[in-house]
Amino acid sequence: MNQIVIIPILLPLASAVAMLLFSRSVTIQRIISLSSSCLLLAAAGWLLAAVISGGMLSLQAGGWAAPFGITLAADLLSAVMVAASALIGFATVIYSFAVIDPERERFFYHPLLQLLLMGINGAFLTGDVFNLYVWFEVMLISSFVLLVLGGTPVQLEGAIKYVTINLLSSSVFLAAAGILYGIAGTLNMADLARIAPRIEQKELLSVVSVLFMITFGVKAAVFPLFFWLPASYHTPPVPVSAIFAGLLTKVGVYALIRFFTTVFPHESIFINDVLLVASALTMLTGVLGAVAQYDVRKLLSFHIVSQIGYMIFGLALHSPLALAGALFYIVHNIIAKTNLFYISGIVERISGTWDLKRAGGVYARYPFISMLFLVPALGLAGIPPLSGFWAKFVIIRAGFEAGEYAVTGIALFVSLLTLFSMMKIWNEAFWKERPHQQEYEGINRYVSMGIAGKAMLLSPVVMLGLLTILFGIFFEPVFRIAESASLQLLDPLLYSTAVLGRKE
Amino acid sequence: MTLLLALVIGCLYAAGIFLILRRNMVKVIFGLILLAHAANLLIFTVGRLTKGIPAFVPEGAGMLSGEFADPLPQALILTAIVIGFGLQAFTIVLFKRTWLTLGTEDLDLMKTTDEPPRE
Amino acid sequence: MYSIILATASKYLLLLLQMFSVFLLFRGHNEPGGGFVGGLVAAAAYALYFIANGIGKAEKLLAVDPLHLISAGLLLAVSSTLPAFAAGRSFMTAIWFDTGISLFGKVGTPLVFDTGVYFLVLGIALKIIFSLAEEDRP
Numbered sequence: 001m002n003q004i005v006i007i008p009i010l011l012p013l014a015s016a017v018a019m020l021l022f023s024r025s026v027t028i029q030r031i032i033s034l035s036s037s038c039l040l041l042a043a044a045g046w047l048l049a050a051v052i053s054g055g056m057l058s059l060q061a062g063g064w065a066a067p068f069g070i071t072l073a074a075d076l077l078s079a080v081m082v083a084a085s086a087l088i089g090f091a092t093v094i095y096s097f098a099v100i101d102p103e104r105e106r107f108f109y110h111p112l113l114q115l116l117l118m119g120i121n122g123a124f125l126t127g128d129v130f131n132l133y134v135w136f137e138v139m140l141i142s143s144f145v146l147l148v149l150g151g152t153p154v155q156l157e158g159a160i161k162y163v164t165i166n167l168l169s170s171s172v173f174l175a176a177a178g179i180l181y182g183i184a185g186t187l188n189m190a191d192l193a194r195i196a197p198r199i200e201q202k203e204l205l206s207v208v209s210v211l212f213m214i215t216f217g218v219k220a221a222v223f224p225l226f227f228w229l230p231a232s233y234h235t236p237p238v239p240v241s242a243i244f245a246g247l248l249t250k251v252g253v254y255a256l257i258r259f260f261t262t263v264f265p266h267e268s269i270f271i272n273d274v275l276l277v278a279s280a281l282t283m284l285t286g287v288l289g290a291v292a293q294y295d296v297r298k299l300l301s302f303h304i305v306s307q308i309g310y311m312i313f314g315l316a317l318h319s320p321l322a323l324a325g326a327l328f329y330i331v332h333n334i335i336a337k338t339n340l341f342y343i344s345g346i347v348e349r350i351s352g353t354w355d356l357k358r359a360g361g362v363y364a365r366y367p368f369i370s371m372l373f374l375v376p377a378l379g380l381a382g383i384p385p386l387s388g389f390w391a392k393f394v395i396i397r398a399g400f401e402a403g404e405y406a407v408t409g410i411a412l413f414v415s416l417l418t419l420f421s422m423m424k425i426w427n428e429a430f431w432k433e434r435p436h437q438q439e440y441e442g443i444n445r446y447v448s449m450g451i452a453g454k455a456m457l458l459s460p461v462v463m464l465g466l467l468t469i470l471f472g473i474f475f476e477p478v479f480r481i482a483e484s485a486s487l488q489l490l491d492p493l494l495y496s497t498a499v500l501g502r503k504e
Numbered sequence: 505m506t507l508l509l510a511l512v513i514g515c516l517y518a519a520g521i522f523l524i525l526r527r528n529m530v531k532v533i534f535g536l537i538l539l540a541h542a543a544n545l546l547i548f549t550v551g552r553l554t555k556g557i558p559a560f561v562p563e564g565a566g567m568l569s570g571e572f573a574d575p576l577p578q579a580l581i582l583t584a585i586v587i588g589f590g591l592q593a594f595t596i597v598l599f600k601r602t603w604l605t606l607g608t609e610d611l612d613l614m615k616t617t618d619e620p621p622r623e
Numbered sequence: 624m625y626s627i628i629l630a631t632a633s634k635y636l637l638l639l640l641q642m643f644s645v646f647l648l649f650r651g652h653n654e655p656g657g658g659f660v661g662g663l664v665a666a667a668a669y670a671l672y673f674i675a676n677g678i679g680k681a682e683k684l685l686a687v688d689p690l691h692l693i694s695a696g697l698l699l700a701v702s703s704t705l706p707a708f709a710a711g712r713s714f715m716t717a718i719w720f721d722t723g724i725s726l727f728g729k730v731g732t733p734l735v736f737d738t739g740v741y742f743l744v745l746g747i748a749l750k751i752i753f754s755l756a757e758e759d760r761p
Contacts (some may be wrong), residue, residue, distance in 0.1 A: 006714045010701070017701055020694030063707075063716040070715075130580055137587045144594060148601075156602040157614045160529070163595055167536045168524065170591070174543040174584055181577065182550030231617045586659065593751045600755070 005059040005072045007043040008082050012118035016111040026105045033110040037090040044086035051079040056498035067188035073127035073499050076485035081124040084334045088246045089117045091460035096239040098456035104149050116142040123251050127499055129177050129187040140166050146240050158232035165228040169218035176211035190499035192263050193492040209264050220252025223281040226305045234297035238345030245304050246338035253311045261489040275316035280407045283309030283414040290421045294356045296344045307333050314395050317402045323486035325394030332387040339376040339464040347429050352443035361434035370430045375465040381419035387471035509549045516542035529599045529609045540588040544581045551577025633675035640668035648741050658737035662744025670752055678756045692746030700739030703732045
């Protein structure tokens with residue numbers, strides 16, 4: 001049973017290798033890509049079901065016992081994240097078939113997407129700090145290549161910023177892992193959870209945890225380390241932007257949650273104060289940046305930053321309710337944010353521009369697509385009964401319970417501004433009449449697509465939109481999973497016992 | 505020896521940070537490479553320096569005894585070097601491609617990603 | 624710049640270095656060596672040949688696209704992890720067969736893995752070298 005932990009990593013790798021072998025034929029690559037992401041979705045669902053019913057799973061690769069070997073561990077948090085990444089991977093593969101150009105497909109777009117998924121799943125499933133570094137790098141190198149694939153000047157400029165800041169954060173990660181090994185003598189997360197309370201060099205441990213906070217903060221785009229995100233995420237093609245927006249920053253958030261609940265629970269008091277301030281500033285700067293933008297993709301990129309603030313807020317509060325809220329928020333946000341990027345791509349196809357001032361009139365011609373936009377947009381803003389309402393409701397309630405009125409007030413205010421900027425997109429791109437209509441005759445690339453193309457374009461949007469609605473309506477059962485995940489997180493001994501296989 | 509290495513690491517970090525703050529792309533690459541070296545040396549030093557006692561199990565004995573050099577930091581560094589090699593090679597190719605496409609190596613001129621859409 | 628001495632020497636050095644890289648590959652596991660170093664040495668051999676004779680000849684000599692080396696290497700490495708599944712052991716567990724012949728000794732999945740790494744490293748290093756040299760092509 002424990003063997004299934006490896007499948008979400010092995011499957012994308014195997015399919016990427018298979019696709020490289022068929023590098024001549026894009027059709028075969030598409031078939032492999034689609035079937036592999038279907039299988040991945042099934043495997044991730046199986047893993048999630050197994051973890052919900054049977055508790056934590058862990059696998060020692062090569063049969064070397066923990067803490068010496070390579071440990072893979074799936075608790076509820078990991079399993080939920082893997083399921084989300086498999087879902088987004090599946091949706092993105094379908095969406096890519098409709099929009100990605102043949103040139104990029106020939107240059108290994110599909111294998112790179114699978115390698116990216118492998119890196120993300122590896123980061124979610126690993127139980128070892130150094131392996132986390134390795135999986136981060138796997139994820140980064142595939143994201144680098146996906147980002148520059150096509151090589152337009154603006155992509156290269158965005159990539160320079162993205163690559164430089166990420167290499168910098170990697171070297172901070174490496175240094176932190178080295179110092180941690182020096183003071184703890186182990187890098188296995190389960191072992192660390194056991195040993196960390198007994199470490200005598202408390203000051204050094206604080207330094208290490210701040211270094212980890214910085215490196216994961218860069219990946220998660222937390223204030224003040226977020227500036228690379230709005231400078232790079234809008235440059236690649238839409239499916240790439242969408243999968244980055246949905247998953248990459250969440251890997252950083254996942255690592256922050258994992259470290260400051262399971263691995264360093266006792267460090268969290270000091271870290272939580274820092275994270276609390278950072279979360280408030282992240283929410284504010286993100287949303288203020290978004291309000292000022294008129295490029296749809298930049299607007300949405302700034303919203304990624306602002307939404308990260310809510311998740312960090314949940315982590316900083318550190319109560320069972322807040323953590324469960326943060327988890328629910330992550331899943332809700334992965335789905336809604338990816339969906340918004342998909343729709344922005346469709347709107348661009350219809351109106352031929354990313355600029356909101358020049359777009360318009362989509363509602364008059366495509367009411368169905370406009371409704372599809374409203375679902376994730378209102379979900380993101382937190383309108384009941386969509387999933388975002390519950391996500392925000394839980395986090396804000398946890399904030400009031402903890403007595404953090406100032407930050408909670410900011411969270412509510414930011415929520416209002418989110419609604420405002422979503423309505424801005426609605427008014428500008430969908431509702432208002434198109435300015436200079438005659439200039440744009442024949443620019444609509446959506447009309448000329450075949451039925452199959454339109455179906456591939458819209459089906460991921462419909463699927464994710466349905467999930468946003470379903471998570472809102474069936475909130476209770478979904479939230480119960482998040483609650484038990486947060487209880488698991490707040491009991492680090494559970495994790496170390498499951499991995500090390502013995503009681504202390 | 506530890507003190508010497510600590511000083512070297514400090515110098516490498518200082519030089520690396522100085523270089524990545526420059527406007528010239530080539531200097532930024534050098535800065536990133538120096539930072540990676542500094543991190544590797546840091547792992548090596550924090551993993552305790554033990555001279556001349558490799559971690560080999562003696563013939564006939566079942567396990568290691570007494571003092572021995574910890575092989576794990578070296579394994580970590582080896583992995584980090586390999587990964588760093590790949591990433592740095594990619595960065596160099598990327599920077600070269602950027603230089604060929606944009607015709608400049610001044611990072612301060614690369615602002616189009618932050619500018620509002622053209623009117 | 625064309626140097627006749629280097630061009631002549633590189634032909635012999637290529638063969639020698641390739642033999643050495645294979646030696647390093649098989650020496651791996653219990654002694655210094657292995658797929659990574661072996662692959663790098665083999666790539667260095669081609670890099671030397673390329674410096675001496677130019678990119679076109681080096682690519683012609685290699686005869687395969689480096690990308691195929693990468694995919695073949697990955698395939699070998701991935702497939703070496705699978706016998707452990709079949710044997711019901713934990714993922715990536717090494718499985719050894721004793722051939723009984725002193726020349727070969729024990730053969731097992733780590734050797735397959737190392738060979739995969741060898742081709743992977745060779746492919747990636749050559750891919751990087753060739754793509755950096757791309758613009759210098761006349």
